[in-house]
Amino acid sequence: MDENYDMLAKCLYGFESVLARELRNLGAQNVREGVRNVQFKGDKGFMYKANLALRTAIRILVPIETFTLRTEDDLYQNLSRISWEKYLDENATLAIHSSVHSEIFSNSHYVSLRSKDAIVDYFRKKYQKRPSIDLKHPDVQFDIHIQKNTCTVSLDSSGESLHKRGYRTDTNIAPINxxxxxxxxxxxxxxxxxxxxxxxxxxxxxxxxxxxxxxxxPANINRSEFAFEKWPDFDEELFALIHDSLLKKIxxxxxxxxxxxxxxxxxxxxxxxxxxxxxxxxxxxxxxxxxxxxxxxxxxxxxxxxxxxxxxxxxxxxxxxxxxxxxxxxxxxxxxxxxxxxxxxxxxxxxxxxxxxxxxxxxxxxxxxxxxxxxxxxxxxxxxxx
The missing domain is CATH 3.40.50.150 (Vaccinia Virus protein VP39)
Structure with a gap:
């Protein structure tokens, strides 16, 4: 049985309480509202369920490391100490999304570039080969969030934003998300x-x-894929079980x-x-x-x-x-x-x-x-x- 771990669901401003209620109704534990996000605990099966069923979540993140920053260089140094082979190998592709609310960094794109440097340098030094960048269809997507002096590194389990349900092919001007x-x-x-x-x-x-x-x-039953389906520990049988159990509740x-x-x-x-x-x-x-x-x-x-x-x-x-x-x-x-x-x-x-x-x-x-x-x-x- 998988153990529960911390996760974070991102949402639009003003919908934190709605998302928190959704999570509790699904069976999430230790639900805590933030600003444009809700933190919670669950196991691997619940992570699959959250991606499939949540209506007001934009993406589901799984934090893997948190550290304190004092200088720009601290970002590279701390990222270089993470055992990246747990999450991808040297032949994989990756993408990095960054969000920054800090006096140390002012540019999220720069943070993404420095983070990419740290990851590929780690593989090059250890394996003499490095993973490639694929912004459109990566094997693994990472999220770097810097709030003041705190940096949180997460795996993005969703991939494309969860508002992309898969059913909408025709839109008018300024369609609602x-x-x-x-x-x-x-x-x-x-x-x-x-x-x-x-x-x-x-x-x-x-x-x-x-x-x-x-x-x-389930909100995302029509989606063709989620990012977690490319993870090394993806459990296809468990995912099918969760998928079918949700269909039975229609x-x-x-x-x-x-x-x-x-x-x-x-x-x-x-x-x-x-x-x-x-x-x-x-x-x-x-x-x-x-x-x-x-x-x-x-x-x-x-x-x-x-x-x-x-x-x-x-x-x-x-x-x-x-x-x-x-x-x-x-x-x-x-x-x-x-x-x-x-x-x-x-x-x-x-x-x-x-x-x-x-x-x-x-x-x-x-x-x-x-x-x-x-x-x-x-x-x-x-x-x-x-």
């Missing part, structure tokens, strides 16, 4: 026992993530998951992505204009949408957001409506509804707010501005 979409859906409290609507669905990412949550489908929701968009190209792309995810049975997508339609579901519904904002906005902002508020008031009674936007002043204030929650999140580098409107029927409607 799959991990962000899943996190937003989970923040609403959606669990598949409610009906779900995305009235500006774009390429369908929010709908697909909602359907996967509703049916308890359930079928009987609630509606509906999306629409006014652009024919968006509808086609969304339908194509839904097919790639094998979710046609659960998601209905139609060409409709949100501003001209009533809610397709009359009760127990959560509405989540990602309207145009920031760089992709080609509308009159005050008028557009006022239309959003008017449409929700007139056509979406008894609804919990959520939207994400970076247009705080010109946008949100013109919705004309009181927000019951505001959560700070980021869409790429854009600071956004994810806001909730509780829509009531009859006299409980409100037009008080947030």
């Amino acid at each position: 799959e991990v962000l979409a899943a996190g937003l859906v989970l923040l609403t409290g959606y669990d598949g026992t409610q009906n779900f609507v995305d009235p500006m669905c774009g390429s369908g990412t929010i709908l697909i993530e909602a359907a996967m949550i509703a049916n308890n489908i 359930r079928n929701t009987d609630k509606k998951i509906i999306g629409f968009d006014k652009a024919p190209s968006a509808v086609r792309k969304a339908q194509s992505n839904v097919e790639n995810a094998s979710l046609e049975e659960f998601i209905k997508i139609e060409r409709k204009n949100f501003f001209e339609e009533t809610s397709p579901v009359d009760r127990n519904v959560i509405v989540v949408f990602n309207p145009p904002y920031g760089e992709r906005l080609e509308v009159n902002v005050p008028v557009f957001y006022k239309q959003i508020g008017d449409t929700l008031k007139q056509h979406y009674p008894d609804t919990s409506a959520w939207l994400i936007t970076s247009d705080f002043e010109e946008g949100l204030k013109n919705v004309g509804l009181r927000t019951s929650r505001k959560i700070k999140v980021f869409n790429g580098k854009l600071e956004c707010k994810f806001v909730k409107y509780e829509m009531y029927s009859g006299s409980r409607k409100t037009s008080k501005q947030s």
